Amino acid sequence: MGIHPTLHCPCQGRFLTPAFTYAAAPAGETAFDLQGRPYLRRYDHCTVCGHWFGRHDLDLDGLYARDYVDATYGGLAGMRQKFETIMALPPEKSDNVQRIARVRAFALRRGIDESVCPRLLDVGAGLGVFPAAMKTNGWRVTALETDARTVQHLRAVVGVETLDLPLAQMQESAAEPFDLIAFNKVLEHVADPVSLLIAAKALLLQQGFIYVEVPDVAAAAEGPEREEFFIEHHHVFSPASVALLSARAGLSPISIARLREPSGKFTLNAFLTVSSS
Ligand SMILES: [Zn+2]
Incomplete structure (x- = not known):
């Protein structure tokens, strides 16, 4: 099938086996306008590194450009409401509060001093709950976002x-x-x-680090309807494939951890630094 997601993996597809196949959208998935095309996609899974690769012939770039904000949030007002709801969650129910605590603790261990306003680049900032909370903790925040209406939301509502x-x-x-x-x-x-x-690595200070969160293949145990396997995901990662991804980019993982977030998501997080060799 169409797209060819890659990790520049040494397996070269030799160890891929078909995993889940979808002939209809699972419940809860964003209802994209497929322009009359049949809904058909699958995941292949690498038996060596445990990575899952999404396969389909649908034009996701087109889907994002057309109706992502409307389909996901019901427009800009819905986006603001979702942002405010998440920011108001109590710590034990908030993925973001726990993420902020992890990232700030790691930064502290790296000797990064919040009192001198360190710089954060948040790639694909989306709703903006992460940059909003980091800004509150003294970070100078730059958000990167290519969806025009999400950019509007980040500037006007989040204020970064x-x-x-x-x-x-x-x-x-x-x-x-x-x-x-x-x-x-x-x-x-x-x-x-x-x-x-690789592009991010070039923008990093020597003592800087990269923080990554990705969906975890552990979700497969609960079946194909899990949100980790929704159509937008070309990749679902294993701890080994996160390590492989880092190595291919010339980065060293300081830690790779599995977690079940307060929202129920199966997530892997990793702290990466520039390899010394
Ligand atoms: Zn592999």
């Missing part, structure tokens, strides 16, 4: 500096390097996440 360009173009804009570059539930949406991490 937002650049409307792809990560690959950041180098040309000669920005100051960053202490932290974050990819929260972003890498699974792109066909080639290795290239994205």
Whole structure:
């Protein structure tokens, strides 16, 4: 089938076996306009590294451009409401509060001092709950977002500096390097996440780090309807495939952890630094 997501994996597809097949959207998935095309997709799973690769012939870029905000949030007002609801969750129910605590604790261990306003680049900032909370903790935040209406939301509602360009173009804009570059539930949406991490590496300070959150294949135990396997995800990761992804991008994982988030999501998180060799 159509798209060919890659990890530049040494397996080269030799160890792929078909896993889940979908002839209809699972409950809860964003209802994209398929323009009359049949809903058909599947996941292949690598028996060596445990990574799952999404396969289909649908044009997701087109889908995002047309109706992502409307289909997911019911427009900009719905997006604001969702942002405010998540920001108001009590800590024990908030994925974001726990994420913020993890990331700040790691930054502290790296010797990054919040009192001097370290710099965060949040790639694919979306609703903006992560940059909003980091800004509150003293970080100078830049959000990257290419969806026009999400950019509007980030500027007007979240109130963070937002650049409307792809990560690959950041180098040309000669920005100051960053202490932290974050990819929260972003890498699974792109066909080639290795290239994205390589582009990020070039924008990182020496003592800086990259924080990654991706869906975890552990969700497969609960069946194909899980949100980790929704249509937007070209990739679902295993701890081994996160390590492989890091290595291919010339990054070293300091930690890779599995967690079940308060929202119920099966998630892997990883802290990556630039390899010394
Ligand atoms: Zn593999």
